[in-house]
Amino acid sequence: MPGEGEPIEGGVSVPDIDKVIHEPARLMIMANLFVLESADFLFLMNRTGLTFGNLSSHMKKLEDAGYIEVVKEFVGRKPHTMLRLTMEGRDAFIEYRRRMGEFLGDIPE
Amino acid sequence: MNESLDLGKIERKAFSSYLQDGFWDIFIGFLLLGFGLRIYTDNVLFTLLIFVGIGIFILGRRYITMPRLGMARFGAQRQRRHIFLLVAILVAVLFTVALWILYAMDLLLSTNIVDIGISLVMAVIFGMIAYYMGSVRIFIYGLVLASMTFLVGNMDDELASLISIAFGAVILIVGIALMVIFIKRYPMKEENAGDAW
Numbered sequence: 434m435p436g437e438g439e440p441i442e443g444g445v446s447v448p449d450i451d452k453v454i455h456e457p458a459r460l461m462i463m464a465n466l467f468v469l470e471s472a473d474f475l476f477l478m479n480r481t482g483l484t485f486g487n488l489s490s491h492m493k494k495l496e497d498a499g500y501i502e503v504v505k506e507f508v509g510r511k512p513h514t515m516l517r518l519t520m521e522g523r524d525a526f527i528e529y530r531r532r533m534g535e536f537l538g539d540i541p542e
Numbered sequence: 543m544n545e546s547l548d549l550g551k552i553e554r555k556a557f558s559s560y561l562q563d564g565f566w567d568i569f570i571g572f573l574l575l576g577f578g579l580r581i582y583t584d585n586v587l588f589t590l591l592i593f594v595g596i597g598i599f600i601l602g603r604r605y606i607t608m609p610r611l612g613m614a615r616f617g618a619q620r621q622r623r624h625i626f627l628l629v630a631i632l633v634a635v636l637f638t639v640a641l642w643i644l645y646a647m648d649l650l651l652s653t654n655i656v657d658i659g660i661s662l663v664m665a666v667i668f669g670m671i672a673y674y675m676g677s678v679r680i681f682i683y684g685l686v687l688a689s690m691t692f693l694v695g696n697m698d699d700e701l702a703s704l705i706s707i708a709f710g711a712v713i714l715i716v717g718i719a720l721m722v723i724f725i726k727r728y729p730m731k732e733e734n735a736g737d738a739w
Contacts, residue, residue, distance in 0.1 A: 468550075468552050469553070469556060469615060469617060471614070472556075473612045473614070474612070479559070479611055480555075480556055515613070
């Protein structure tokens with residue numbers, strides 16, 4: 434029987450799962466940004482149901498991990514901040530889905 | 543935050559959230575009202591109601607929807623569908639104009655053909671808009687508009703216009719109700735929340 438965090442016979446182990454993405458709130462942020470080209474802070478607040486402070490702190494963690502980037506642009510004459518996944522963030526999300534699929538697939542019925 | 547991780551569903555939900563504001567319904571409601579009142583009263587000024595609908599749609603999106611819902615840009619697949627939709631609408635408009643020109647030049651024997659053609663074009667346009675938006679509601683409105691176009695040309699004007707006015711009023715009321723629900727559901731966040739970060 435494998436020890437804690439060890440793979441089940443050549444499968445994915447728990448430490449292989451990206452913990453920055455694995456947190457439920459950040460997972461929803463990543464999933465929403467993955468299907469969009471970009472979105473602003475307000476749109477993400479509405480889509481994830483997170484409060485301003487919560488979303489800010491999760492965004493900071495994702496930005497520190499290099500998964501999201503901030504794009505400043507003008508809407509009319511007003512400056513507007515849009516957020517989008519970096520290439521690294523997209524790759525990390527794809528890899529996270531693959532590993533979670535493998536990990537859960539390894540668990541016997 | 544209790545959504546499952548179905549990415550297609552997340553994308554569709556994000557997109558359809560822009561449809562909850564009721565402004566499409568208000569626009570189509572005004573369109574049918576303008577159409578019906580114009581024929582019923584024979585007063586061309588009622589055609590202006592269509593422009594009122596367009597104005598409310600544009601201003602409502604700008605000053606009610608965006609500050610509450612925020613802004614998002616959708617992926618390449620939806621942008622391709624968007625371009626396809628615009629091309630299809632352009633083709634449909636050109637087809638309608640061609641029908642009228644043929645009719646004006648006496649190359650079409652019956653206005654029935656024009657009515658059927660325009661009705662079909664309307665049904666196709668709204669069908670495509672409904673498909674693009676994933677909204678059955680818009681598709682039903684399209685069918686109502688197409689039927690009205692056909693009926694006005696083929697039945698008693700007064701009755702057809704009254705049916706159009708009735709449908710327009712119902713759709714307008716649905717739109718206003720949706721807008722009120724939307725405003726309650728998405729209250730204004732603190733200023734510049736959309737520009738936070």
